[in-house]
Amino acid sequence: MALGRRLLAITLAIMSGGTAWAGPFPTGPLGGVKTWAVYYGAAPETAAELARFDLVVLDPTRHPPLNNVKRHGALLLMYVSLGEVNIHSPAYPSIATEPWVLAPNPNWPEARRLDPRAPGYERWLLEQVVPAALAGPVNGLFLDTADTPMELERAEPARFGGATEALERVLGALHRAHPRALLVLNGGLPLVERSRPMLAGVAVESILTDYDFKAQRYRARAPEAARERAAALRRVTALGLPVLALEYAPPDDAGWTQSLIIKTREAGLIPYISTIGLDKVFTQTLR
Template sequence: MKEEPGLPEHDHDRCSTLRALLRRVSRLARMAAFSALASVAHAQGAADAPVGPSVALYYGANPPVEELSAFDVVVVDPDAHFNPRAHAKAHPAWFAYVSVGEVNPHRAYYSAMPSAWLLTVNEAWASHVVDQTAADWPAFFVDKVIAPLWKKGFRGFFLDTLDSYHLVAKTAATRAAQEAGLVRVIRAIKTRYPRAKLIFNRGFEVLPQVHDLAYVVAFESLYRGWDAGKQRYTEVPQADRDWLLAQAATVRGQYRLPVLAIDYCSPADDACATETTARIAQAGIMPYVTDGGLATVGVGLTGRQ
């Protein structure tokens, strides 16, 4: 909407403030409506209610604390210059995103990593797959990645790319070696920081060894996904969905851990977000539906403790 010519400067400011307020109210109303709809849909069609904390992921700069306060946990990008101590009294517990299986060259610790640890490039994300078998990798990860974030005030960590080793490990033996390395990294974090809460993004293969160290197990794209290479939203094939639902059943039933599904819809597509949130909840899984860049406040079942 264009500004009316000739409006006094204070009127411009007032209009801008009003528009920002209306956008915030609209987003909050959408979140409440989606949460209510998903709850009703779940009550009508699922045997077990989703159990666990409500989790949001926001990787944009300047996370909108007020809007995100509806969630129990909020994962942020630690490079977004967010200070968790400044918002320690807000409702969410602030978690830092950390990548275990890959490293992007823009991360501060990248230059300190030996080139021998970098096995290949994930072209979709322009990041390097890390060799989990490197003897010094667990100590390096704790010292260079986790410790600085703990010092900043983060007490929870979202462990991403736990399955990236599949890009390079093509035999049972090499996969087992990479998985053993992942276990060492996860245990090293909890040894140094026993109070740290860890959200695993996938990591299904190592759960038998470290499930007792997990706070929540997450996975992406149960119904709707994001193709980073082609920059488009996708419908998840039924076979992939069935596999994920089987994994979720094991996590919930055998390990008694909360499960979070992170799905992706265009932020302009309210119908997609509404339907996807409800479908995930119907499966007895905590939903979070957001945009492909995780740069907007998504929707889910909020207010759970």
């Protein structure tokens, strides 16, 4: 099929720079993780499937019963957004009128971008959001959307200069406040390089795949773009961190999904394949 041929072309283009994207064999608290899942729904019946994974990422405000998810020893990380806040989040009303709450994310209209340089941002995150996420039998945090303020800084350095340094400071403060919490940064690869001692792992999305929000279509990423993402990833994986890879594919395309799993594992990454909403549990990577 066309998608399969394009995926092969992407893989060959990436692999031309080396046989694997990952670096040294990962060690540390996530060194034994072979499977993982991300699920932002709350259906109680999903707990049995989630319990089969080594590591599970959930939404702290709505999720299946946590003790059921952890009954076989799964590590549990709760989602925390560093660079955006959803207007339906319980943490949003208290900051809705703050000047550091910025315009919506065009791809996610219900998400408001945040300016991490503001003192009020750090207080809100560390005193309200993080403690709520770590309540209960939780092992750590899955830190998302660091790329949002970093991209604002790249696009408008005069207006948003210092955003990356601010995120680094916030990560340091978070780590000092909760030294036993496992921190996994999703994206934000330049920040990973600067914050390596604080992190247990890194997650990356859509190296091989892409999602067209306007057309609402899954597609293979262009080979050159995939190669650029893989090159950035190599710099990070050289640090020896486990890499959790999240790719998106249509739920009814088993062939494409299996190809993604194989190619990601060959690269030394830990795959999970889902739909863009992350509201269902897919178990193909358990096979």
